[in-house]
Amino acid sequence: MSTIYDVAERAGVSAATVSRYMNGRSVREDAAGRIQAAVDELKYSPSRTARSLRTQSAQVIALVIPDIENPYFTAIARGAEDEAREAGYSLVLCNTDDDAGRESGYVDVVVSENMAGAIVAPATDGAAFSALAEQHRPLVAVDRRLGDDRTDSVTLDDTGFGERAVRELVQRGSRRIACITGPDRAETARSRAEGWRRALGDAADPALLRWADYRVAGGRAAMRDLLDGTAGEPIDGVVVANNLMAVGALAELRARGLTPGAVTVAMIGTLPYVEDPVEGVVSLPLPAREAGRTAARLLLSRIGGDRDAPEHVVLGMAGE
């Protein structure tokens, strides 16, 4: 690998001038030409490592998410990577499995790699990330907000999605509508359930609400429980708060041989890789890739020095 000194020597200027040229500051025209020629001949590519050591900031951002195998987070990753790459940044993948210990492990890495910032979907309270705030390292929360309101966030209109799901069911003739949501420690789960409650008003029967775990098996168990009549009068519609639980809930319905639509399912999110409409299922697609993109854009603007007040972006349904 050639260094900045090799280029400088070849172009007959000092390393400082090459550095200025590479960073887009003005340089005499003839010198610029010679430098560019030297860069081409030597295939010079500046050492990002040396630059980070000097500037105390790498062109790298961390993406800290609970589970890369969940297509919702994958879509966020995709959006964030697109935006980062376009800005010349790399994205480091940090999978936490909702484990607080892993979260703080990654925080250490962010600091010691001099990463420019992080996009995080905090596991529960996200306490680990306060360390980043202390270091004045830009941080954007995605999907869930941090307790701290001074951290920028990009979330979805969870309550709105919950309400919308109920309206779709009502429109399709459902009368007794249940709700399967995520763990109550997750803000998104609480808000989606709140949307269900709000849209139904007095008709919202607390006996029809199930707190599950955002996973396939949990969704299935909750559906089983609802169908087993522990909820009084049989249900004919259910709001399911995420994609994985919907897969589980539908599996349970199928396993019981219920005709599609006997219990209509309104799910927040989409069935992975199912592109055609499925009978008896209403999907409310989430703008996950857009959320990833937005979070990255916001983070990059903070990295660029934007000192405006904290922003809390809330994304609603696509196309609205």
Added chain:
Amino acid sequence: MSTIYDVAERAGVSAATVSRYMNGRSVREDAAGRIQAAVDELKYSPSRTARSLRTQSAQVIALVIPDIENPYFTAIARGAEDEAREAGYSLVLCNTDDDAGRESGYVDVVVSENMAGAIVAPATDGAAFSALAEQHRPLVAVDRRLGDDRTDSVTLDDTGFGERAVRELVQRGSRRIACITGPDRAETARSRAEGWRRALGDAADPALLRWADYRVAGGRAAMRDLLDGTAGEPIDGVVVANNLMAVGALAELRARGLTPGAVTVAMIGTLPYVEDPVEGVVSLPLPAREAGRTAARLLLSRIGGDRDAPEHVVLGMAGE
């Protein structure tokens, strides 16, 4: 942030001794105690950036894949991340969309970030990666081999999976068995089709082979074509070479209202998030996470200085 000098001063030793201690080399016991105390008090965490500049190698590896939104690659990513993290390495996500330009862009980043190595699923010929080999930077191919046989690789027994798929169909009574495989520029697609051909022997009718694109829409179009009788006598079984095309193929079967099993589908891979068996569908799960783990392990051993002959690991069905 505190530096190695802060720790050294506090512990009453030189920076070199702290460095040695941090890297697990032997240090006098009393000094070790004082250093550890200083580390704790100052919350010292060594600068990975400075270390990489000095050693010319960062504890970072790149994962270059075509599409993070494909659950097959996601599972590879998951396996690789697990292994990397356990070894103290971070994983940078590089999404290429099968674009050679992006591939070489990432190669530049790998070099200029001083990354320790890369795991790549090359788009087509993977020519971009020869630059890494020249730099003596460890490289492991996953899913598909590089043209160059001197690059370590972790692939699947694609031919075996193709043969196995046919055997499963025959066992279930299929007689006229078609095959929908990926693009012919992909080695995996060719090998899986070869497995189909080999298992059927003389019964393999070339008119029943479709080269598609490994995507949902392509799988659906191929299935439509096969059903529309362009293939002579009607088929009653089909080998589908990956998960996404199987989703498309099944959608087409459903759309036509064919009873499940009229055409039995043997797919290589699994339907995303479908855990129960689906009537008329046989799945051959791929050890994708295992492939990611193995690739990372192999890469890390090369990074660690292993100079043995190139390894070409081929993974078969899980549990065999």
Added chain:
DNA sequence: GTGAAAGCGCTAACAA
């Protein structure tokens, strides 16, 4: 607009 020189935080060679 340009060059000399210092320094980011670490590790490795060397001498003690």
Added chain:
DNA sequence: TTGTTAGCGCTTTCAC
């Protein structure tokens, strides 16, 4: 085993 010293490749004052 330990400390001294030099240097990884870059950016950034500060003089000119």
